[in-house]
Amino acid sequence: MAAVTVYGPPLSTAVSRVLACLFEKEVSFQLAAVDMAKGQHKAPDFLKLQVGFSFGSAFRGIRLEQTPSDGSTYSAESRAISRYICDKYADQGYKALFGNSILERARIDQWLEAESQNFNPPSSVLVFQLAFAPRMGLKQDPEAIKENVGKLAKVVDVYERRLEESRFLAGDEFSLADLTHLPNGQFLANAAESAHLFTTGTNVARWWGEISSRPSWKKVIEVQLAPVSS
Amino acid sequence: MAAVTVYGPPLSTAVSRVLACLFEKEVSFQLAAVDMAKGQHKAPDFLKLQVGFSFGSAFRGIRLEQTPSDGSTYSAESRAISRYICDKYADQGYKALFGNSILERARIDQWLEAESQNFNPPSSVLVFQLAFAPRMGLKQDPEAIKENVGKLAKVVDVYERRLEESRFLAGDEFSLADLTHLPNGQFLANAAESAHLFTTGTNVARWWGEISSRPSWKKVIEVQLAPVSS
Known part of the structure; x- marks a missing residue:
């Protein structure tokens, strides 16, 4: 199983920002579908993953699932996630990112x-x-x-x-x-x-x-x- | 001489953000006055310090002057400067910042x-x-x-x-x-x-x-x- 799970549609600008970062750092990941038409991104379980980060109506459904050693953690802001990926995978992929x-x-x-x-x-x-x-x-x-x-x-x-x-x-x-x-x-x-x-x-x-x-x-x-x- | 020089009026929200960070990290600094009424913040020498970071009409006149070991570097965005201060002075002041x-x-x-x-x-x-x-x-x-x-x-x-x-x-x-x-x-x-x-x-x-x-x-x-x- 890939270390990282990204929740959300890849056409979302926030999601694609994170994906570009994962590819640059050569991090394996899996995409978890979120059915926005069915309102899944507003479901209580999903909102909880956003740790209170729910501004406006924009979709902010990215979750970064950690390896067991890190415990579970979440982030819903794509630039914060991108910085984190660079720190976490500092020694692999494109190092100067x-x-x-x-x-x-x-x-x-x-x-x-x-x-x-x-x-x-x-x-x-x-x-x-x-x-x-x-x-x-x-x-x-x-x-x-x-x-x-x-x-x-x-x-x-x-x-x-x-x-x-x-x-x-x-x-x-x-x-x-x-x-x-x-x-x-x-x-x-x-x-x-x-x-x-x-x-x-x-x-x-x-x-x-x-x-x-x-x-x-x-x-x-x-x-x-x-x-x-x- | 203090290691850090902050250019700009302390009433500026950007400047005061940086100052709060310096106080939390117990970093000594000096304030360099910038006479905005005389347009000093738009003088070519000063704009150069902003390394191209000149959005809108807002005053963005913070410069962080490094110790000689770092060489000269500048930043004009207060949140980027604040992150940098935390990294640079990680082991002093309020460590969890x-x-x-x-x-x-x-x-x-x-x-x-x-x-x-x-x-x-x-x-x-x-x-x-x-x-x-x-x-x-x-x-x-x-x-x-x-x-x-x-x-x-x-x-x-x-x-x-x-x-x-x-x-x-x-x-x-x-x-x-x-x-x-x-x-x-x-x-x-x-x-x-x-x-x-x-x-x-x-x-x-x-x-x-x-x-x-x-x-x-x-x-x-x-x-x-x-x-x-x-």
């Missing part, structure tokens, strides 16, 4: 915060509007799309300048700070209304091309496209 | 994300509207205040349920996950329009009373109230 020193880690943490505070809010709205609303048969909100494309463009401008002087966000090596952008970025780089954000700036285009072609991320997309077994 | 194991750290990281993603956005708007706008002679926006009090109330509701089962956010020990709420919380617990958010819920009221009376936080307030030397 969370840096090789506490100084490198501080730089990575800074750009992880850039993603969660600046990139994620507008890009999450856009992922919902441009990718999920059509699949769910919900009406799109053109005003929200326009407003958040504008907000995201400002964030991408900061990245464009940063990536002028640095190959990746936190320095010369690919890190968790880059990886964390892949889940939302994937949907938006493929949507007509937002694709230009990933191609207009020379540096962002180079960076996006490089990080989105990591073998780990290609494996995540394979998992997302695989037929669901039950 | 960032947990005693990678599992504890994962739980703390989860609630640090709760603060930066959920608590911080509405509370930052309120800090500006309720505390800084009046000091700066700017007009308040009643709609923005009402909207963000509503948003913050929903976050506080999640905390109220979490703190029913746990003394602090990440578990039974005070941690960085609690500390990170102090800067914005201090302004809002003292503003007529938002004070109720910190007193209505029994568990939040208990938690807020406990964390805001930490000796480290009282020292931060002393620094904030001290006359500025030049």
Whole structure:
């Protein structure tokens, strides 16, 4: 049995962030299906696993099941889980994912915060509007799309300048700070209304091309496209 | 000379977050004044220290100056700096601030994300509207205040349920996950329009009373109230 169990659909941006991290660290895992249409993610047993971390209506159903030596523990926030995976499996897979020193880690943490505070809010709205609303048969909100494309463009401008002087966000090596952008970025780089954000700036285009072609991320997309077994 | 230099005004919520952390870890530091009225925080030399981390118009002028053995490094994001201080000074001061194991750290990281993603956005708007706008002679926006009090109330509701089962956010020990709420919380617990958010819920009221009376936080307030030397 794999050491790690991830609960939730791989199309979820939070779940796919964790999967990319597991592939980078070469950690074996199993996916446990959660039937959101049946409300399983709101079942008491499942909510308990989220240890009180239940903000908004967004799906936050990731659980990391530990090996017996660790005891049972849970986490529902994908960036916290990603950091944990890097610590737990420090000596395997791509070792520089969370840096090789506490100084490198501080730089990575800074750009992880850039993603969660600046990139994620507008890009999450856009992922919902441009990718999920059509699949769910919900009406799109053109005003929200326009407003958040504008907000995201400002964030991408900061990245464009940063990536002028640095190959990746936190320095010369690919890190968790880059990886964390892949889940939302994937949907938006493929949507007509937002694709230009990933191609207009020379540096962002180079960076996006490089990080989105990591073998780990290609494996995540394979998992997302695989037929669901039950 | 103190090992750490913090650039920026102690009334800044980002700066005071870092100061609380330094006091908890018993790290000596010096404050370097930055004259925002003269635009020093936008001077090229200062922006360079922010290593490209320049989102929005918010002041992000913290620099952590390392001891020579570390070389020079900078960070402009207060949560990344706080994590770094905990790693760098792991063996001194309050040792449990960032947990005693990678599992504890994962739980703390989860609630640090709760603060930066959920608590911080509405509370930052309120800090500006309720505390800084009046000091700066700017007009308040009643709609923005009402909207963000509503948003913050929903976050506080999640905390109220979490703190029913746990003394602090990440578990039974005070941690960085609690500390990170102090800067914005201090302004809002003292503003007529938002004070109720910190007193209505029994568990939040208990938690807020406990964390805001930490000796480290009282020292931060002393620094904030001290006359500025030049």
